[in-house]
Amino acid sequence: MADILLYTSLFLIWAMLFYHMFLMQGGYRHSIEYRRTKExxxxxxxxxxxxxxxxxxxNEEMVIEETMKAMLNLNYPEDKIxxxxxxxxxxxxxxxIVDAYVKKYPRIKAVHTKPPHAGKGKSGALNQGLKKSAGDVIVVYDADNTPEPDAVRYLALGIENDAKAGAVVGKFRVTNGSKNLLTRLINIETITFQWLAQAGRWFWFKMATIPGTNFAIRRSILEKLGGWDEKALSEDTELxxxxxxxxxxxxxxxxxxxWEQEPEVLKVWWKQRTRWARGNEYVIFKYLFSLHKLEKKKIVIDLVYFLFTYLLFFGGVMISHSIFILNLFWDLNLSMGMVSYVLLVLGFLLFVTEVTLSLSFERGQLTWKNFAVVLFMYFTYSQLWIILVVYASFLEAKRILFKQEVKWYKTQRFQGKQTNENRSAS
Known part of the structure; x- marks a missing residue:
């Protein structure tokens, strides 16, 4: 029985590792290709x-003023934004704070929501804003974001030059990436996700996931879809x-x-990532059981990817870890013996290779300090993700079983000027 479980877990783990190798090739090629497209x-x-x-x-008083300044600095015609x-x-x-900017600058407007249709989450707020908007293209930024001056212009450029693009997704970087060890880990995770998952999937399949920020979508599409799903904790993935x-x-x-601020303490990170995991699991099951209703079966590619990431891959890792630990204390008579340990070491080396390759795509990020953090990341941050997904799965199962109302957690912000160390490396 232990052998069967181990073989199954290793198959699941290595299937994901090989897929990530495939995506990384696409990410590298897209890192070259998109520059030519831009030119x-x-x-x-x-x-x-x-x-x-x-x-x-x-409740964004700590960060909203910096975001307003960034909006005023956008290189976009005044009469078009x-x-x-x-x-x-x-x-x-x-x-x-927002009203003070509204009085001074015509391009800035405010929508103040009140109960009962308020304070329930990002989707609801976006739907309220959509009703008051007039643009043919809708761009979304989180309240802690400071986009670079040409960000919106590049998003609009993508929409205008790609008729098949329903949405165009930009890149986000971490403003406080060097604040402490946690933010360094998040910075590395963010860079890897974008060049591996986003760029890789776009290059091979013409697919990417809409993030919570820095994206443009055609107004006609949002109106046809009826806006954002207010039951979704990961409204971006669902959209x-x-x-x-x-x-x-x-x-x-x-x-x-x-550029955006990331959690600086583990408690805030845990709550934010739990919401993300629960939200993605909501999307998985929402579409998994309605595949027959989907008009475009290409969605299955991403559905399988999310299913593998949040259920099968993490399940395989948990099984392999459990067998590894148990075998240290009891002889489970594993037929693979040392081969399983070799595969675990190779998996670790492959993880390090993929992450360091991602860092090499961003100027100034592939440093000895970051390389040391990557080694540390595998044994700590990545393993913590496994525990988090298990916890999120438990909460989501309980919500479905007891028909609980979805509760939105708004990520806590942190006071103080953000470092410009990472900005110079973009």
Whole structure:
């Protein structure tokens, strides 16, 4: 029995590792290709579409002013852009700060939501902002974001030059990546996700996941879909699946860059990532049991990827870890013997290789310090993710079983100016 479980777990783990190797090749090729695409597009005459930037904000007084300054610094025609901040039932000074900018700058507008249709989550706030917007293209930024001046222009450039793109996704970087060990780990995770999962999937399958920030989507698509799903904790992933189902692709265009703050303490990270994991599991089961209703079967590629990531892969890792630990104390008579240990070591080396390759795509990120953090990451941060997914799965199962209401957790922000160390490396 132990042999069967071990073989099964190793198959699941190595299937994911090989798939990631495949994605990394695509990520590398896209890191070269997108620059050529950008140069080609910039040589063509560009018709600026009207843009509405939506910024949902709930108790964001620590960060909202920096975001407002970044919005004013965007290189986009004044008569073609509006910035709508949805002050979602904030109890702090968020509303007052935003209103001060509204009075001074015509491009900034405010929507102040009140109960009962307020303070329930990002999706609801975005739907309120969508109703008040007028742009043909909707761009979304989180309230802690400071996009680079050309970010919105590049997102719009992608929409205008790619008729099949229902949405265009930019790149996000971490402003506080050197604050402490946790933010360094998150910074490495963020870079790896974008160049491996986003760039790799785009290159091979013309698919990418809409993130929570720094993306543009056609207004016509949002109206056809009825806006954001207010029951989804990962509203971005859920929206991605519906865009695919309309027959559009989602382009990853890393020329559009934004900077965002990440959790600086483990408690905040845990709550944020638990919401992400639960949200993605919601999406998996929402579409897994309605495959027959989907018009575009290409969605299955991403559905299998998420299913593998959150259930099968993590399940395989848990089984292999359990057998490894048990075999240290009791002889389980494993037929593989030392081969299983060799495979575990090779898996670790492959993990390190993939992450360091991702770091090499960002100037100034492949350093000896970051390499040491990557080694540490495998044995700590990555293993913590396994525990987190188990916990999130338990909460999601309990919610379904007892028909509990979905509760949104708003990520806590941190006071203080963010370092510019990482910005110089973009």
């Amino acid at each position: 080609r597009w910039e040589k063509k005459p560009f018709h600026y579409p009207s843009v509405s930037v939506l910024i949902p904000a709930h 509006e910035v709508i901040v949805i002050n979602d039932n904030s109890s702090d000074a968020t509303g007052e 991605s699946f519906r865009v695919y189902n309309l027959g559009y692709h989602i382009r990853f265009f890393p020329a559009a860059i934004t």
